[in-house]
Amino acid sequence: MSELSETLSETKTALRAAALARRSSVSEDDRRAAAAAVAARGLPVPLPEGAVVAGYAPIRGELDPFPMMQALAARGARLALPVVTGRGTPLLFRAWRDSDPLPRSALGIREPSPDAAEVTPDIVLVPLAAFDGNGHRIGYGAGHYDCTLEDLRARGPVVAIGLAFAMQQIPAVPADAHDVVLDYVLTEQGLLTFRSR
Template identity: 60%
Template sequence: MSALPSKGDLRKTALDARDAMEVAARAAASEKLGARGLPFEVAAGAVVSGYSPIRSELDPVPLMQKLAAQGAKLALPAILGRGKSLVFRAWLPGDRLTMGPLGILEPSPAAAGLIPDIMLVPLAAFDGLGHRIGYGAGHYDFTLAHLRKLKPITAIGLAFAAQEIKAVPALAHDVSLDYVLTEKKAFDFRNL
């Protein structure tokens, strides 16, 4: 009997598929997803957190710009350290960003802190049940578990269709997503 692939193996396979996409195709997919928007109405004044894309991640900025035009407040995460919840700081397109501790751009510590109503979540891979594989540090799982004790938060994974895998070996501490949006489809996992 063959062993099931590890999260690390699945992460590598999905990231290889993402990296194999041409830069123009990734940019077009980000624009298409942004033009389509979210599969539900966002209340005016709702706080939507995105992320600063790294490597070949889907760029959330087109979607964030559309949501801001519809009245959402925008935020980006800042990393305080491993095992700590992310914090979210107000951000507008064009705001100057600073280099965070992991080399990811984030708003200035002087920017207003916000708690998101909707979190746009980067990922390496996802499955048809709303499980995701991140990059292994657990920042989003920890943050979602922590913040959902304070208020309801809708977690939306953003990915390219090429990042979908058959099954994620989810563990007890892994937090499921409410939706995953790709350039091809909107997956709704809320009633699973």
């Protein structure tokens, strides 16, 4: 690892820790209200017929995407959730419905059954620890979403929408060459658009 990459990594680690501490201070009532506000706001892009929308099972105080996913399913979206295959490797996505069980993986993350069909999402709802006004995000350091979005974009069009509390925005994320820019970030307070950049 170069000296610059090492410095970026250390800076991200500190920013991540601070952002997660702030996020953990959000009350349960505020979490529910934020998830409802994001669901009511809806997608910033049209929902094509039969589109696959990949969300995530929230962990560590992430904004809950399930209310939005349920609203999208009612409009005809097919839902999916990610499955972790290994550190630094793309996630795979399996079909999921609200009534399906979500067993915990070896990492303790709720994931669809291994029997669920593998699908390719058209829209990915992306969790994050922090984001900035340029569409850069800080995740948890494993690189899952960076390599996943890079892989999906190499195969075809996909829309990446970060879901977050507005208080997760920071002035700047130190971006490395492998960091993927989001198309949008949706919070309880509004929408940030980065697609034209």
